[in-house]
Amino acid sequence: MSIVLIGVNHKTAPLAVRELLAFSESAMGEGLRALVDGDVVREGLIVSTCNRVEVLSATANDQLQTGIERIKDFLSHSRTVARESFAAHLYQHVDDQAVRHLFRVASSLDSMVVGEPQVLGQVRRAYSQALEAGTAGRVLNRLIHHTFHVAKRVRAETGIAASAVSISYMAVELGKKIFRSLEGCSVLLIGAGEMAELSARHLMNAGVARVVVTNRTPESAHRLATEFGGEAVSFDALAEHLAEADIVICSTGAEGYVVSRAMAEAALGRRRNRPAFFIDISVPRNVDPSIGTLPNLFVFDIDDLESVISSNIREREHEAERAELIVDSEVMQFQQALRALDIGPTLGALRQKLQDIARSELDKQRSRLGQLTPEQEKAVEALLMGTVNKISHPVLNHVRRSAGDDQSIQAWREIFGLEGERQGVTEVADELGDK
Amino acid sequence: MKALLLAVLAAYFVAAIHSILAFVNKRRSLQRVSDLSLATGFVLHTTALIADWVIDRRYPLLSLRETLSFLAWTVVAAYAVVLYRYGAHALGVIALPLVSLLTFVSIFIRTGPAIAIEQISGASARWLFPMHTTLLTFAYAAFFVVFVSSVMYLLQERELKLKTFSAIFHRLPSLTTVNDIATTAATIGLTLLTLGIATGMLWSASRDGRLWHNDPKEVFALLTWLLYLGLLVYRSTARWRGRRAAWLGVVGFVLVVCTFLGPRLMSSYHAFG
Numbered sequence: 001m002s003i004v005l006i007g008v009n010h011k012t013a014p015l016a017v018r019e020l021l022a023f024s025e026s027a028m029g030e031g032l033r034a035l036v037d038g039d040v041v042r043e044g045l046i047v048s049t050c051n052r053v054e055v056l057s058a059t060a061n062d063q064l065q066t067g068i069e070r071i072k073d074f075l076s077h078s079r080t081v082a083r084e085s086f087a088a089h090l091y092q093h094v095d096d097q098a099v100r101h102l103f104r105v106a107s108s109l110d111s112m113v114v115g116e117p118q119v120l121g122q123v124r125r126a127y128s129q130a131l132e133a134g135t136a137g138r139v140l141n142r143l144i145h146h147t148f149h150v151a152k153r154v155r156a157e158t159g160i161a162a163s164a165v166s167i168s169y170m171a172v173e174l175g176k177k178i179f180r181s182l183e184g185c186s187v188l189l190i191g192a193g194e195m196a197e198l199s200a201r202h203l204m205n206a207g208v209a210r211v212v213v214t215n216r217t218p219e220s221a222h223r224l225a226t227e228f229g230g231e232a233v234s235f236d237a238l239a240e241h242l243a244e245a246d247i248v249i250c251s252t253g254a255e256g257y258v259v260s261r262a263m264a265e266a267a268l269g270r271r272r273n274r275p276a277f278f279i280d281i282s283v284p285r286n287v288d289p290s291i292g293t294l295p296n297l298f299v300f301d302i303d304d305l306e307s308v309i310s311s312n313i314r315e316r317e318h319e320a321e322r323a324e325l326i327v328d329s330e331v332m333q334f335q336q337a338l339r340a341l342d343i344g345p346t347l348g349a350l351r352q353k354l355q356d357i358a359r360s361e362l363d364k365q366r367s368r369l370g371q372l373t374p375e376q377e378k379a380v381e382a383l384l385m386g387t388v389n390k391i392s393h394p395v396l397n398h399v400r401r402s403a404g405d406d407q408s409i410q411a412w413r414e415i416f417g418l419e420g421e422r423q424g425v426t427e428v429a430d431e432l433g434d435k
Numbered sequence: 436m437k438a439l440l441l442a443v444l445a446a447y448f449v450a451a452i453h454s455i456l457a458f459v460n461k462r463r464s465l466q467r468v469s470d471l472s473l474a475t476g477f478v479l480h481t482t483a484l485i486a487d488w489v490i491d492r493r494y495p496l497l498s499l500r501e502t503l504s505f506l507a508w509t510v511v512a513a514y515a516v517v518l519y520r521y522g523a524h525a526l527g528v529i530a531l532p533l534v535s536l537l538t539f540v541s542i543f544i545r546t547g548p549a550i551a552i553e554q555i556s557g558a559s560a561r562w563l564f565p566m567h568t569t570l571l572t573f574a575y576a577a578f579f580v581v582f583v584s585s586v587m588y589l590l591q592e593r594e595l596k597l598k599t600f601s602a603i604f605h606r607l608p609s610l611t612t613v614n615d616i617a618t619t620a621a622t623i624g625l626t627l628l629t630l631g632i633a634t635g636m637l638w639s640a641s642r643d644g645r646l647w648h649n650d651p652k653e654v655f656a657l658l659t660w661l662l663y664l665g666l667l668v669y670r671s672t673a674r675w676r677g678r679r680a681a682w683l684g685v686v687g688f689v690l691v692v693c694t695f696l697g698p699r700l701m702s703s704y705h706a707f708g
Contacts, residue, residue, distance in 0.1 A: 002570075157463065162605050174595075177604075179610075179611055180611040273676055275677065296677045304598040307598070308599075311600065312600075
């Protein structure tokens with residue numbers, strides 16, 4: 001089986017083309033079943049996101065070209081688009097290249113923002129859709145599981161996703177850096193704004209215990225508070241609540257400082273010097289920057305955040321180079337794993353083993369047979385081999401059917417005691433034409 | 436015995452290298468190699484220390500060679516505790532090269548004539564002397580942990596204030612973690628130091644009737660004790676003191692090093708081996 005990957009992404013195709021080819025959630029099942037024909041294209045999976053549409057398939061070895069054509073036709077038919085309108089934007093990868101591409105996509109090395117975490121979830125979703133549609137078989141199962149392993153490894157061993165590259169996520173990163181874990185921390189949201197809300201949402205997802213919202217207009221404070229399951233407090237009580245907040249996100253339209261140095265000093269005293277940080281995304285600034293010179297208090301305004309983010313992006317690109325090395329080595333490992341799935345050597349070894357048994361039994365009885373003529377010799381041989389082959393034929397067919405299934409191949413090898421006979425059998429298998 | 440110690444050195448060295456590589460490359464597998472190698476080294480080292488004790492029939496903590504070797508052992512133990520409690524592998528980047536260095540020096544340093552413990556301790560209260568030295572060695576290891584975590588605190592605090600994050604920043608444990616490690620280690624260290632000084636005084640009193648000799652080492656030890664006491668009082672008045680407490684942790688360790696090495700340079704009552 002060959003692994004074939006054909007598709008478009010944000011680098012090769014404009015949105016106008018990508019949207020023509022995109023599969024909606026509801027069209028996916030039908031599309032997958034149309035893709036797989038059981039003969040040439042044996043297994044299939046479709047990753048369709050706003051940045052890419054990719055068809056991954058396991059295709060019969062000897063009909064690779066036919067397979068590729070069929071997949072392109074499939075895209076054209078199922079999306080009712082003429083082939084010419086997207087053909088120029090397509091890339092196609094086979095075997096190693098396809099595997100590498102998939103690993104890179106899932107590890108978020110091929111994403112618009114390198115290291116973004118969503119794409120792995122999208123691949124996961126594509127896989128479960130293929131499972132539901134019954135179009136993921138042995139080869140793709142194996143490939144996808146290896147893909148998840150690679151993506152996990154890349155995340156764990158490189159910093160491509162380590163640092164925040166969006167303002168809304170900086171709060172989470174800073175929180176983890178200062179407080180170890182966000183559990184038990186409380187957040188004070190001053191004012192409302194899209195960015196502030198998004199930050200608060202990320203913080204909630206990261207496990208923040210409590211969100212307190214305050215606003216000059218109490219109604220919007222209440223609305224936000226109910227949305228986050230937090231509590232709304234009066235804007236006049238801001239100074240009191242400052243002392244309880246570990247993380248303060250400030251974004252109001254006010255002119256001048258909403259949080260003054262004196263307020264912060266008082267809060268620090270009541271916090272018994274426990275650290276806290278302020279994220280000020282308002283312009284003009286609402287948090288007095290001189291608060292940053294007080295011990296254990298950290299203030300980040302919008303420019304600070306932007307500059308940290310741009311250095312984080314550079315850091316990610318640097319880490320991406322190391323991720324590519326991991327992908328390279330994993331592609332090699334996957335090749336080896338795939339080779340183990342190959343049935344040829346097992347078939348050859350099994351046949352050889354049965355014939356060897358027959359020959360050795362013949363040798364044992366040879367003395368009793370007396371002198372044989374060459375014709376007789378041939379006849380005895382033919383008799384033995386014919387019997388062995390006739391008996392083993394259905395067995396071999398059965399073994400052949402378990403191609404790609406590691407466990408049953410292993411079971412077959414154990415039943416016939418084939419371990420330790422791996423060497424040399426490949427040639428036999430080739431000779432017998434079982435490849 | 437030397438072969439065993441060389442094996443210990445090799446294991447520590449491998450652990451140190453892998454710990455640094457793991458820190459730079461963020462590779463868990465390298466960290467595992469480091470941990471395993473360290474564990475192996477620690478077991479062998481423990482065996483060597485016990486064998487030393489059994490064979491020579493005297494407590495192996497007297498000459499400079501023995502002291503350095505034991506100090507390395509206590510630093511490994513302290514690092515293991517930090518790993519278990521806080522998972523702060525970053526500490527190993529400084530601790531393990533130091534351990535390797537101490538072990539290296541302890542193996543290859545020229546040793547003076549062996550001193551029998553009777554020479555120093557006399558007959559009375561013989562058990563007090565090894566207690567004294569053991570407690571203090573553990574205290575040194577604890578103060579080393581305070582030092583390293585304080586440095587990690589200061590590095591990160593500085594970057595947070597300047598709002599520019601280096602590659603190291605992302606690899607260090609959080610501020611809260613290093614602050615906790617420093618506080619805990621300082622508490623343990625001060626307790627051990629207090630007990631160590633007390634046993635020393637008792638032993639001295641039983642030997643020649645004097646609690647205090649005004650020896651340089653004793654003066655340094657007293658200063659160290661006062662400084663760490665100050666540090667802990669300062670920390671406990673408001674739970675978190677951040678940068679200034681971290682600086683105290685650094686200065687304290689400078690005093691510890693002076694206490695340890697100083698008297699060897701100025702000839703002193705406390706200089707052995």
